[in-house]
Amino acid sequence: MLEIQNLSVRYGALPAVDEVSFTVREGEWLMIVGPNGAGKSTLLSAIAQGAPYRGDIRLGGQDARRIRPRERARWLGMLSQSHTVGYAFTVEEIVRLGRYAYAGMLGGGSEADERAVEDALAKTGMLPYRDHSALTLSGGELQRAFLAQVFAQDPRLLILDEPTNHLDLAYQKQVFELIWEWLAQPGRAAVSVVHDLSLARLYGTHALLMNGGKAAAAGPIGDALRPELLQRVYGLDVYAWMQTLLQPWIAPAPDHLPESAYRQADSLPNWIDKPRPLAP
Amino acid sequence: MVSTREGFRPWEIFLFSVATLITLLICVGVGSVSLSPITTAAVIWNALWGLPMPEGVSATIILAVRLPRVLCVALTGASLALCGGAMQGLLRNSLADGSTLGVASGASLGAVIAIAFGITFPVMPLGGTMLMAMLFGFLSLVVILSLAYRLDGTLSTNTIILVGVIWSMFVSSLISLIVTFNSEKVRSITFWTMGSLQGSNYANTLTLLLALTVFGGVLLGRARELNAFAIGEDNARSVGVDVKRVKLTVLVCVSALIGVCVAIGGSIGFVGLVTPHAVRLLVGPNHRRLLPASLFGGAIFLMLADLAARVLLNPVELPIGVVTSLIGAVAFMVIFTRSRKKDAHA
Secondary structure, X not given: OEEEEEEEXXXXXXXXXXXXXXXXXXXXXXXXXXXXXXXXXXXXXXHOXXXXXXXXXXXXXEEHHHOOHHHHHHHEEEEOOOXXXXXXXXXXXXXXXXXXXXXXXXXXXXXXXXXXXXXXXXXXXXXXXXXXXXXXXXHHHHHHHHHHHHHHHOOOEEEEEOOOOOOOHHHHHHHHHHHXXXXXXXXXXXXXXXXXXXXXXXXXXXXXXXEOOEEEEEEEHHHHOOHHHHHHHHOOOHHHHHHHHHHHXXXXXXXXXXXXXXXXXXXXXXXOOOOOOOOO | OHHHHHOOOHHHHHHHHHHHHHHHHHHHHOOOOOOOHHHHHHHHHXXXXXXXXXXXXXXXXXXXXXXXXXXXHHHHHHXXXXXXXHHHHHOOOOOOOHHHHOHHHHHHHHHHHHHHOOOOOOOOOOHHHHHHHHHHHHHHHHHHHHHHHHHHOXXXXXXXXXXXXXXXXXXXXXXXXXXXXXXXXXXXXXXXXXXXXXXXXXXXXXXXXXHHHHHHHHHHOXXXXXXXXXXXXXXXXXXXXXXXXXXHHHHHHHHHHHHHHHHHHOOOOOHHHHHHHHHHHHHOOOHHHHHHHHHHHXXXXXXXXXXXXXXXXOOOOOOHHHHHHHHHHHHHHHHHHHHHHHHHXX
């Protein structure tokens, strides 16, 4: 569905993305992970034709550069991490814009447009907000409005740039589950940049681990996010650190507990490490 | 149907047309010899169909002097407001406008150069001035936007306005310079900096109408794309808007339309800033409604401003640009303060 060959993007003399190649097939959700400045977001905007690049991006076998904007929008839709809407557009107006690629010369809407807009509003739970101004929405509501837009756009490939970066846990779960559901339909695939490795591991089918603009690993999620690879890229024992993060929830801090709880904490399974200082 | 829900409804078009027509009749009627709107309408109606004029009415004043002027004023107002609305959407900035961005001053420079150096076309007496005004309007836009882009990359309000102000000052000094050395050829500096539609004729009216039909038509046809830009350029690209092409089309049409207006009436400031802003409060930010409403709103606003310019200090007539700038400067301050406050809270 999406084939990328030797893709490079430069900012001046600096290569932000350097000779990256990968393929995304139907039904896959590729998670692009890596430290800050690894070139993840740049890679996404190149795929969406928002940054000049060298190399080859193919959508359904066609050179993405040669696909006309409207047809491209029927192929791929992009959801950014945050939105600043300039004027008081309503949620419905934002969602309706998702149908732009299907409009005729006169811009009249069809039955299919109406249905797509209603479905998208319903699926994302934005029906009660349809007449609300975008300026009055919370970050989570606004993100759901734009998710509804991209659902109404009905692309085959969904490009997500840290879609839940500013959202609380409940919204995070909701957005990821909505995308997961969307992905279950035939002929769909998704590519997203995600910082939270747990989310990536949970929802992704495949992963691309990036470091310094290059692909450090790519493949099925379990292979690409192996502990030793992550440790090399992040300079941190990622698995140990994630266990450390979880530990207070499993074994609460002693000063909140009666003395009997200490013994319980000591008898925790041995795969949970004791907290330890971070590697320098 | 999508188009009926989002677009301008027939009764709204009717309402705006009626308001524009009434304003037009009042503005044509009021003056040294005042006539009621009904008599004015009768004179125009009878003239249109070749019927005899009503008794005891000096039809010449109305038909040869006031009507072409008011028509020019209305068309200029409509054009400038439409341009302002389109720019505000494209740049996602409610302070964008031909005058704040320096397009109008750039166009004036073009017109002044054409007159001073005798750039003309054999067939159209105003052709050279107009083409130069269009060209320089467009060049100004390109210079200002690329400079602003170079400075901060996000085209923020403050940068655009600052660059626009600097550009306007630079251009004004060039205009003054040229006019000083060619005072016999070029109309006074005040004409180009303040604007005036005194002594407009039907040829001007027709030119404006033609320009508005062509360039305004294209702009109105880009309402959906402008919505996408107003929500965000990346979002526009994502939903399938040909971002580069639409941007170029809008910029060319805006500078062409402003160029024609400037060649005929000099630079009349702030119409394009104030009107879309006021209209947005009335019909919302959707350009499929905002642009047509701005068209009517701009015509009404400028006709009233012209009326004020004529009657306020009668028998002295103010340049129309003085009136619009007086209103505009206050409105500009209000909008700027509000948008700054909003930014501070965000």
